[in-house]
Structures are given as structure tokens and as C-alpha cells.
């Protein structure tokens with residue numbers, strides 16, 4: 690809980706400096722040092738069609754992953770919201786809401802279409818969260834560990850790709866993905882600290898595989 694409190698404090702501080710979003714920062718003019726009210730983009734203007742397709746695909750899957758995570762936590766809260774575990778799940782869900790809000794902004798800003806499978810993810814994510822939560826707190830945490838492990842691996846893979854391509858060019862996007870990756874690792878560790886491992890591996894395996902499968906399909 691101490692870790693959760695520290696994280697909540699960190700989030701509050703960043704929101705205090707950037708009111709509408711933790712990443713909603715102002716752009717600094719590098720020539721004269723003045724601060725403009727325009728939000729900077731995390732993406733550089735695309736060089737060509739190939740780069741645009743690569744970045745669109747990355748953002749589409751990231752958005753789908755965050756959307757799915759939100760629906761999973763919604764399902765968990767529907768079952769466990771009134772229990773002692775409720776505030777813990779709510780805290781992680783609040784961070785997922787912030788991640789999703791940021792990707793919503795980026796998709797809109799860069800005119801990237803969300804995945805066509807969003808309606809499916811809406812139902813499947815909620816069902817995954819609710820079903821694992823019906824096994825109790827341990828089931829919900831096993832699902833959290835599986836999902837967060839999957840998404841942090843996914844973000845690590847994207848970080849490697851962008852670092853190999855051009856770290857200077859993708860500085861802001863890398864920073865965003867690393868911040869979100871760190872939040873996902875924290876959620877993963879929170880699940881482990883709350884008895885996720887006491888539940889059968891089957892629950893973990895099913896959640897992990899389902900999340901990976903849906904996210905892989907969400908590039909369309």
C-alpha cells in the first residue's frame with residue numbers, strides 16, 4: 690500500500706503541473722526559450738508512408754492494450770469493488786484511465802484509426818476481469834500479473850524497436866512508453882504482493898494468452 694500511496698502522490702504532483710493530463714506539457718521554443726500553450730506531439734512528422742504505417746500500427750496496438758486493461762479493471766471492480774481489495778484495484782484502474790486518455794489524444798492528434806476489434810475487446814476485457822475476480826482477490830491478482838507482464842513485455846519490445854531505429858527522432862514517444870511501462874511493471878508487482886501466486890497457473894496462463902491474442906489481433 691505504501692508503494693500505491695507513493696505512486697498516487699507522484700500522479701497528483703504531475704497532474705498539478707500538467708492539469709488536464711500528466712503528459713499534457715507545454716512546448717518550449719528552442720530558439721527563444723519562450724513557452725507556448727501548444728501541446729507538443731510525441732511523434733515527429735512522418736518521413737514517408739512506411740514510417741507512418743509503422744507508427745500507426747504501434748499506436749493502434751498500444752491504444753487497444755490500454756483499452757483492454759481498462760475493461761479488465763472495470764470487470765474486476767464490478768465484482769470486488771466493495772471489498773477490501775477495491776481501493777487497490779481502483780488505484781491501478783485510475784492509472785490505466787490516464788494511459789488510455791493519453792493514447793486517445795495521440796490517436797486523435799495524428800488521425801490514427803483505433804482497432805476495429807474495440808467492441809470485442811470491450812466485452813472480452815470486462816468478462817476476463819469479472820471472471821477472474823469471481824475466483825476472489827487471488828484470481829483478480831493473477832489476472833493482473835498476467836496482463837501487466839504481457840503489456841510491459843510489449844512496451845519493452847517497442848522500446849527496443851524505436852531505440853534501434855532512431856532514439857533521437859523518437860525521444861518523446863520513448864519517454865511516454867517507458868513511463869507507462871514502469872506503471873505496468875508496478876501493477877505487475879502489486880499483483881504479486883497480493884497473493885497472485887497462490888492461484889493456479891492455469892488462471893495466469895489463460896489470462897496471459899487471452900490478452901496477448903486479443904492485442905495481436907488489434908493491429909487491424
Ligand SMILES: [Fe+2]
Pocket residue numbers: 755758784785788869872873
Ligand atoms: Fe496501462
Ligand SMILES: [Fe+2]
Pocket residue numbers: 758781785837872873876
Ligand atoms: Fe497496468
